[in-house]
Every structure is written in structure tokens, then in C-alpha cells.
Amino acid sequence: VARGGKLQAPRGTFDVLPEDSRRRAELRRRCEELFGAAGYEMIETPAFEYTELFARGVGETTDIVQKEMFTFEDQGGRSLTLRPENTAGVCRAYLEHGMHKLPQPVKLWYWGPFFRHEAPQAGRYRQFNQVGVEAIGSDDPSLDAETILLLSELLELTGARGVRLRLGSLGTPETRRAYSDELREYLRGREDELSADVRARLDANPLRAFDSSDPATQAVMRDAPRLMERLNAEDAQHFAEVRALLDDAGRQYDVDDALVRGIDYYTRTVFEFTSDALGAQSGVGGGGRYDGLIEQLGGPHTPGVGWAAGIERILMVSEPLAVAEAPQVYVAREGDDSTQAAFGLLRTLREQGFSAQMEQAGRSLKGQFKQADRLGVKAVVIVGGDGLPVRDMTSGDQRDARDTTEAIAMLREILA
Numbered sequence: 108v109a110r111g112g113k114l115q116a117p118r119g120t121f122d123v124l125p126e127d128s129r130r131r132a133e134l135r136r137r138c139e140e141l142f143g144a145a146g147y148e149m150i151e152t153p154a155f156e157y158t159e160l161f162a163r164g165v166g167e168t169t170d171i172v173q174k175e176m177f178t179f180e181d182q183g184g185r186s187l188t189l190r191p192e193n194t195a196g197v198c199r200a201y202l203e204h205g206m207h208k209l210p211q212p213v214k215l216w217y218w219g220p221f222f223r224h225e226a227p228q229a230g231r232y233r234q235f236n237q238v239g240v241e242a243i244g245s246d247d248p249s250l251d252a253e254t255i256l257l258l259s260e261l262l263e264l265t266g267a268r269g270v271r272l273r274l275g276s277l278g279t280p281e282t283r284r285a286y287s288d289e290l291r292e293y294l295r296g297r298e299d300e301l302s303a304d305v306r307a308r309l310d311a312n313p314l315r316a317f318d319s320s321d322p323a324t325q326a327v328m329r330d331a332p333r334l335m336e337r338l339n340a341e342d343a344q345h346f347a348e349v350r351a352l353l354d355d356a357g358r359q360y361d362v363d364d365a366l367v368r369g370i371d372y373y374t375r376t377v378f379e380f381t382s383d384a385l386g387a388q389s390g391v392g393g394g395g396r397y398d399g400l401i402e403q404l405g406g407p408h409t410p411g412v413g414w415a416a417g418i419e420r421i422l423m424v425s426e427p428l429a430v431a432e433a434p435q436v437y438v439a440r441e442g443d444d445s446t447q448a449a450f451g452l453l454r455t456l457r458e459q460g461f462s463a464q465m466e467q468a469g470r471s472l473k474g475q476f477k478q479a480d481r482l483g484v485k486a487v488v489i490v491g492g493d494g495l496p497v498r499d500m501t502s503g504d505q506r507d508a509r510d511t512t513e514a515i516a517m518l519r520e521i522l523a
């Protein structure tokens with residue numbers, strides 16, 4: 108933690124400094140606008156939940172639950188976990204607050220920090236931020252298309268580079284179980300070609316073999332039977348409808364029949380947006396349908412669909428979103444007893460709706476004008492000397508105001 112005696116932020120975390128903070132605020136503003144216009148309302152859930160929620164919601168055999176959770180006990184001995192994702196938390200809240208009694212679907216979005224104990228690298232952190240949407244309470248294919256298009260539009264709005272959409276369908280749990288058995292049989296037949304961790308998970312979750320980065324395993328997977336060829340008629344129809352809606356919207360995608368996401372709750376539609384502007388961690392955001400999740404959490408059968416995207420990754424692939432906003436007025440000071448007068452004027456200006464700064468670091472008058480230039484203000488008022496000079500920083504014109512009222516009138520003129 109402390110190298111050379113200096114304290115640093117914990118491994119895998121980062122500070123958001125003002126420039127970055129501005130870009131985030133702008134991204135969030137665009138999310139609010141985009142999602143709000145589509146009827147999605149914001150939800151905030153706790154940053155930690157009972158561990159059981161993720162064990163049941165995300166899946167015991169997933170990497171997230173097996174290796175990546177920050178888990179600790181509260182003082183009463185109950186196991187808590189810093190949330191590694193939010194679909195489980197949002198569904199828990201949906202159930203806990205009886206949102207099934209509201210008109211369906213319930214459309215929600217969120218923004219906040221998430222935690223995974225992963226090996227840090229570029230674009231992969233232990234505390235990161237996600238923005239996400241969830242549409243709960245209907246299995247209408249238009250919701251799959253709508254949520255996908257929302258992420259697509261968000262990425263377009265930010266000028267994200269090199270974006271690709273991969274789309275697949277996982278069918279129902281029954282189809283998946285039958286397919287899982289079929290795939291397991293196939294993999295058993297070529298077990299000696301598989302990597303050790305894929306072999307270790309053959310019983311629990313053979314589908315995860317598609318995620319493997321081991322070349323020999325990948326070669327085996329190229330000839331493996333595909334889930335999408337085994338979909339039942341209803342699921343195939345649902346997928347065809349989602350595709351037709353995306354086609355109508357002009358959204359291009361690649362159907363990827365090996366798309367398996369690292370979370371157990373997905374059914375039917377799954378998708379992922381990637382960007383070649385990112386390195387090895389190319390995922391910008393992804394999600395899918397989770398028609399069985401709420402039941403798994405102890406609720407009634409309730410379909411849902413949604414996605415999460417990494418805020419850091421969106422910013423990594425996007426155009427600069429925002430520039431610093433310059434204050435309008437700078438209150439400069441002359442003489443040693445100008446503090447009260449300058450601070451009083453500063454407050455008045457702010458009350459009158461100006462964005463204003465005053466000298467607070469003891470600079471010379473020349474230094475103060477330099478600072479006013481650096482800040483990019485349109486006007487400077489000098490307090491504490493003779494009169495109340497107001498300078499138009501664009502033209503360089505300077506006039507004396509008789510009092511604060513007149514100074515404000517002059518400022519309004521300059522800023523008009």
C-alpha cells in the first residue's frame with residue numbers, strides 16, 4: 108500500500124479528477140436524457156447486498172461468484188458482498204417493493220460503482236462504474252430491441268469508435284440443459300485436448316468452454332454443436348422478431364452462435380457491444396434477457412431484459428464530451444483590506460445569477476489579470492482601490508462604476 112512511505116489508492120482503483128469528472132457528468136446527462144425520453148426511471152440500490160443474492164442471482168459456477176467477489180461479514184456474522192453487477196440487485200428491489208403491481212413493464216436505469224476482484228489491467232479495475240437499464244415484467248421482443256438500441260444510441264451519441272454488436276440467443280433453461288448435456292458429451296469425447304480449467308468445469312458448466320482463451324480448446328469449440336441450432340420454435344421465433352426489429356432500425360449486428368455471457372441468469376436474447384479501440388478487454392457493454400431470474404430469487408415468474416456498460420470503457424472509446432465551463436466574472440482585489448468588499452461583491456454576483464470567482468491566493472494585480480485570462484472570464488471587477496473599475500476582457504475597455512448596482516448593469520451589458 109505504501110511505497111516509499113507514500114499512500115496510494117488501492118490496487119485496481121482510481122481517482123476521478125476534475126477533467127474526467129466533467130466528462131462523466133456530461134455522459135450521465137446524456138443518459139438521463141436518452142433513457143428518460145424512453146420512459147426509463149432511475150433506481151439506486153445499495154453498494155452491498157447479502158452474499159446469497161449473488162450466489163442465487165448470478166450463479167454459483169460463474170467466475171464472478173467463484174473468484175471475483177469482495178465478501179465480508181457484518182458484526183452479526185452475516186455475509187455481505189460488494190455488488191459485482193446490478194441485475195440481481197434491481198430484481199431484488201423489484202420484488203421487495205412489489206413493483207409487479209405497477210403497470211408492466213417496469214423500466215429502470217442505474218449508474219454507480221461495482222466491485223470485482225480481478226487482475227487489474229487497462230480497462231479492468233476492481234472498482235469500476237456501470238450504467239445500465241432493465242425492463243422488467245414483459246417478454247415482448249420489442250423490449251429486447253429497445254434496450255439494445257438504447258445502448259447503441261448512447262454509444263453513437265458519445266462518438267464511440269469501432270463499435271460492433273454481437274447478438275445471440277440462449278433459448279430456455281430446458282433447451283440449454285439438453286444442449287449442455289449434448290455439448291458435455293461432445294467435449295468428453297475430446298477431453299484430452301481441453302485446457303485444465305475447462306475440464307474442471309465440464310460437469311458444472313460446459314458452455315463456459317466457449318469463453319476459453321486456450322487455442323487448443325478454441326479449436327475443439329469450432330466443431331462443437333451450437334445452441335442456436337437447438338432452439339425450440341417459440342424461442343427461435345422470439346429471436347427472429349428481435350432481429351427483425353433491429354433490422355428495421357438499421358442497427359447492424361453479427362449473429363454469434365458462440366456468445367456465452369459470464370452470468371448464469373440469461374435466457375433467450377444475449378448481446379455484447381465491443382470496440383476495437385479497446386485492447387484485450389474489448390467489451391463496452393452487454394446484457395440480455397433473464398426470464399428466470401426473479402423466480403430464482405423467490406418471486407413469481409417475471410421476464411426481464413437489460414444491459415450494463417462500463418462507464419470507464421465508454422469514455423475510453425469516446426470523443427471528448429465536455430470542456431470546462433469558464434466563470435463569467437473575476438473579482439480582482441487591490442490593497443490589503445479588500446477581503447470583505449470583494450467577498451461581499453462575489454456573493455452578490457452569484458446571487459444575481461453570475462458565475463463568479465474572486466482572487467484568493469494573494470496575487471499582484473498583474474498576476475490577477477493573468478489568472479482571469481487563464482480562467483477565460485469575460486469581465487473583471489477590481490475592488491479595494493479607487494472607484495469600481497469594470498473591464499471587458501474581450502475588448503480591453505475599462506469603465507468606472509459608481510456602485511455595485513451600476514457594476515452589475517455593466518457586467519450584464521458585457522455578457523449580453
Ligand code: AMP
Pocket residue numbers: 192223225230231232233234235236237369390391392393394415416417418419420
Ligand atoms: P458484465 O457485467 O461482465 O457483462 O460487464 C458489463 C460491462 O461492464 C463490460 O462490458 C465492461 O464495460 C464493464 N466491466 C466489467 N468488468 C469490469 C472491470 N473489472 N473493470 C472495468 N469495467 C468492467
